[in-house]
Amino acid sequence: MLHHEYPGQICSIAKSLEVVGERWTLLIVRDVMTGHRRFGELQRSLGIARNVLSARLQRLVEEDILERRAYQENPPRHEYFLTEKGLDLWPALIALLAWGDRHSPQPEGPPMLIVHKQCGGEVSDRGICERCGETLTARDARQVPGPGLAAVAVDEAATTA
Amino acid sequence: MLHHEYPGQICSIAKSLEVVGERWTLLIVRDVMTGHRRFGELQRSLGIARNVLSARLQRLVEEDILERRAYQENPPRHEYFLTEKGLDLWPALIALLAWGDRHSPQPEGPPMLIVHKQCGGEVSDRGICERCGETLTARDARQVPGPGLAAVAVDEAATTA
DNA sequence: AGGACAGGGTTTCGTCAAGCAACTGAATGC
DNA sequence: GCATTCAGTTGCTTGACGAAACCCTGTCCT
Numbered sequence: 001m002l003h004h005e006y007p008g009q010i011c012s013i014a015k016s017l018e019v020v021g022e023r024w025t026l027l028i029v030r031d032v033m034t035g036h037r038r039f040g041e042l043q044r045s046l047g048i049a050r051n052v053l054s055a056r057l058q059r060l061v062e063e064d065i066l067e068r069r070a071y072q073e074n075p076p077r078h079e080y081f082l083t084e085k086g087l088d089l090w091p092a093l094i095a096l097l098a099w100g101d102r103h104s105p106q107p108e109g110p111p112m113l114i115v116h117k118q119c120g121g122e123v124s125d126r127g128i129c130e131r132c133g134e135t136l137t138a139r140d141a142r143q144v145p146g147p148g149l150a151a152v153a154v155d156e157a158a159t160t161a
Numbered sequence: 162m163l164h165h166e167y168p169g170q171i172c173s174i175a176k177s178l179e180v181v182g183e184r185w186t187l188l189i190v191r192d193v194m195t196g197h198r199r200f201g202e203l204q205r206s207l208g209i210a211r212n213v214l215s216a217r218l219q220r221l222v223e224e225d226i227l228e229r230r231a232y233q234e235n236p237p238r239h240e241y242f243l244t245e246k247g248l249d250l251w252p253a254l255i256a257l258l259a260w261g262d263r264h265s266p267q268p269e270g271p272p273m274l275i276v277h278k279q280c281g282g283e284v285s286d287r288g289i290c291e292r293c294g295e296t297l298t299a300r301d302a303r304q305v306p307g308p309g310l311a312a313v314a315v316d317e318a319a320t321t322a
Numbered sequence: 323a324g325g326a327c328a329g330g331g332t333t334t335c336g337t338c339a340a341g342c343a344a345c346t347g348a349a350t351g352c
Numbered sequence: 353g354c355a356t357t358c359a360g361t362t363g364c365t366t367g368a369c370g371a372a373a374c375c376c377t378g379t380c381c382t
Contacts, residue, residue: 006188010272012261013191013254020257020264021184023369025169030174039330046170054331075377077329085264091286092260093174095253096181100173102215102353103246111171125252126287126296135287152254184340200359210341215360236348320375 007111019063020089024048026096029082029089032066034143035077065089082138090138091127098125109147117142181210185217187207188255190243190250191229195304199241226250243299251299252288259286261280270308278303 006014006025020026026048043053057080060066065086068078070145094114101110102125117140120129126137167175175216180249181187182312188207197203204214218241221227226247229239255275278301282292289296 002200006207011188011191011314012271012273013264014188014256014261015265016257016261017187021182021187023182023184024177026182027172029171029173030172040328043330046167049331049372050331051371052369077330087261088263092253092256095256096177097173099249099253101178104176104247110173112173127290128287204359212342212358213340214363215340236358269365 009132016092020092021064022056022059024052025060026089026093028053028056028060030067030093032080032082033090033093033138037080042080060086064086087138090141091123092124093126095125104149111146111148113144113146114141116140117145167247177253177279177301180205180226181253183220186221187250187254189217189221190226190247191254193243194243194299195255198242201300202241203241204319221247248299251302255284255288256286267309272307272309274307275302276305277301 005018009015011018019030024046027044028048031042031045035047039053039057040049042057043050048056052135057068058067061068061080063085064083066080067083068080071077071079097112097114115121116123116129116132116134116136118134119129119132121129123136123141124130126135127137127141131138134140166179168240170176181190184208186234187234189203191208192206197206197290200214203209203218204211207214208218209277218227218229222229222241224246225244226282229241232240239305250321258275260275277284277292277295277297279295280290280293282290282313284297285291287321288298289302295301
C-alpha cells in the first residue's frame with residue numbers, strides 16, 4: 001500500500017490524489033509556487049518534519065511535478081522548481097483557496113489575494129481575472145497579502161513574545 | 162495533532178486542507194456528489210475501511226460539508242447529502258479531475274466526462290461549459306462514462322474472473 | 323588551526339492513524 | 353429458526369508521521 005493508493009478507483013480524481021493527496025504535498029507545491037525553492041526554506045515555512053519533506057520532494061521529483069536543479073557543487077546544493085505539470089496544479093490550488101476563504105472566512109478578510117499580474121485584477125475561484133476576464137495560469141498570477149494577514153501577524157507576534 | 166492540522170500556516174489553502182485534505186475525504190465528497198448516499202454504498206464503491214469511513218462521515222457532518230438525514234427509524238438508517246459548502250467543492254474536484262486526465266492520461270481517453278446538463282457541452286478544467294461558456298456549479302453538471310472506462314471495465318472483469 | 327555555524331539531508335525511535343477482521347443490534351427474507 | 357442486510361463499533365496489527373539526533377561538506381570567525 002505504498003503512496004496512499006486508492007485501488008479499484010477508476011476516476012481521475014483518485015488518480016490525482018494518489019500523487020498530490022498525501023499530507024503536505026499540495027502545501028509544498030503551493031510553497032514552491034510562491035518562490036520557496038530550497039530545502040531549509042520549505043522546512044521553516046511549512047514546519048514539516050525534515051524526513052517527511054525529504055520523502056515528499058523525492059516523490060514530487062519522481063512524478064515530474066518538481067525539478068531538482070543544482071545551483072552549486074561542493075557541497076552539492078539544489079533548488080526545486082515546478083515543471084509544467086506542477087504549474088498546472090494552480091487551478092486546483094486556487095479552487096481550494098477560494099473554498100477556504102468562502103466557508104471559513106477570517107473576520108478581517110482573506111489572508112492572501114491572488115491578482116492578475118498584467119492588469120492587477122483579482123482572480124476568481126475559477127482562476128479567471130475578474131477585471132479583464134482572461135483565463136489565467138500560474139504564470140499570470142501573483143500572491144499579495146490580503147486584509148486578513150495583518151490580524152494573524154499581530155497574533156503571531158503576541159504568541160512569540 | 163488532531164485532524165491533520167497545519168499549524169502556523171496562514172494560507173487558506175492550508176485551512177481547506179485541514180478539513181478536506183485527509184485521506185479519502187475528497188473521494189467521499191465526490192462519491193456523494195455522484196449519488197452514493199448510504200454507508201454501505203460508499204464503502205463498496207470506495208473500498209475504504211468501515212471504521213475510517215465512519216470517522217470521515219462524522220467529521221464531514223461536523224464540518225457542515227455533509228448532512229445526515231434519517232430515511233427510516235427502527236432500525237435507524239441515514240443518508241448523507243452534500244450541503245452548499247460541500248457542493249462548493251466541485252470546482253476543486255473538477256480541477257483535480259482535469260489535472261489527472263491531462264497528466265496521467267489513459268491511452269483510451271478519460272474514464273469520466275463532465276457535461277453541462279442543460280446544453281450537453283463538455284466542462285473545462287475551470288468548470289466552464291465549453292459549448293455555451295457558462296460558469297457552472299455542481300448542480301449544473303453531470304458525470305457520464307468516458308471512452309477510457311470501457312478499457313478499465315474489461316480489465317476489471319479479467320481480474321475478477 | 324580550531325571551533326561554531328549553516329545547509330541539506332538520513333537515521334532512529336515513539337506515537338498515532340489506517341487497514342483488516344470480527345462483533346453488535348435491529349429488521350427482513352425464506 | 354437461520355441466513356442476510358445495513359450501519360456501524362471494537363480490537364489488533366501494520367505502516368506513516370513527527371521530533372530529535374546525527375552526518376557530511378564547506379564557510380566564517382578569531
